[in-house]
Amino acid sequence: MAEEVSRKPYVRAMTWRWIVRHPRYVRYMAREFSCLFIGGWTLLLVWGLQQLADGPAAWAAFLECLKSPASIVFHVLALGFAAYHSITWFNLTPKALPLQLGERFVPDAAIAGAHLGAWAALSLVILYLAGAF
């Protein structure tokens, strides 16, 4: 009779430290954290709408609040994270929406590049129409 070998599979536990185990996971987390700043800025937008609805004095006070050091720091960080969200989102777009023309697929760089270009153009239009320059 063959001897039965006892099995005892060992399961390795997974801790939250997985996020720092490799640069790609750090980059992923940075991308995910952008939601805090985009969400945070949108809440700022909602607050701004309230102040705008409350009249010129309230709106002036809101603009003054924006000038605080904390607000400036938040805005700089938010801009960075929002841009990171945009860049990562558009670079991933060709993976989610591949475009086959004939036998071949449109190169990823072309699809991503088109989106990034449109993003840049749209941003300039928005800034221009808003009188930023």
Next chain:
Amino acid sequence: MAISNKPLVWGPFAAGGTLTAFLTPALILLTLLAALGHAPDLLAYERLHAFAGHWLAKLALAGVVFLSLWSAAHRLRITCYDLGVRADTVVATILYAGALAGTGASVLYLMRM
């Protein structure tokens, strides 16, 4: 295995992610300029109030608020799970409710203008 109803929350997330990718950095730049004391013309009370008075602008602003808050909520929900928070249903309820509350508030304010 039953087909999941996840698309209900994922659809707005994907739409919001795309919208914020195109729009949000430029919008942040507008308020950043205001924070630095160089508020763009559009952020002057009269102009902005007039802009927000138009029904089309109200619709657009409400839409931007909803999609932005929803996609942020959805991403934050996933992030919480990634970091080890197991109570997904609780987290999801709080975050999605928050997004809807923010949207509701913005609609209220927009209707006042």
Next chain:
Amino acid sequence: MGERLVELEVLRYHPETDKEPRFQRYSVPCREEWVVLDALNHIKEAIDPTLSYRWSCHMAVCGSCGMMINGEPKLACKAFVRNYEGVIRVEPLAHFPIERDLVTVIDDFMAKLKRVKPYLMPKEDKPLSAGEYRQTPAELNRFKQYSMCINCMLCYAACPEYGLIPKYIGPAAIALAHRYNEDSRDGGREQRQQEIAATEGVWECSFVGACSEVCPEHVDPAGAIQQVKIKSTVDWYTQHLMPWLKK
């Protein structure tokens, strides 16, 4: 060219004697062109015959020798010793239970592959006498890259969601389902949706993208998963908002 003495730190685990895994260091004289698999083979032949690991083709087509090399999921036959400095840490593929030494328990993976019905379910039943199914090069290219999977499980080791949620069906299984769904001869998408459009299907994916980064065959399972998500979402909204539409 000469030999270089390379230190390998290998995770050992013998269930009959060990309570938990432990590292064991080996000094291996490696030739310049060696891969980590060659070093492991040398260990087994000349230093320590008790070391267990899976391998077969030694040319990155069979998918047997997947393991963590310095914390990165790699095929041991494709990891060149000359590309590593210092001690090379070799561990079994992450997110799988350890059976013995570098051998993992892969039953979960095998079961998941079966669940997606990875075989052609033709749209139309054709008797042999009716001839072949014809396919243009364009139709072939629509699914070809997803057919290149060698079932090496590196993607499961790289995917943090699989590590966190063992029920997640995983990148390779979804890519395999996608391969058949995109095949012009196939009509089985609706059946496969029961598995991959379920909660434990594509919806556990958060598009980390690590799976596609580590895939040795450039299958791009991450792309496949997002494409399934989009199609499933369009389907869901169509069904719920316009239920009168015939599929």
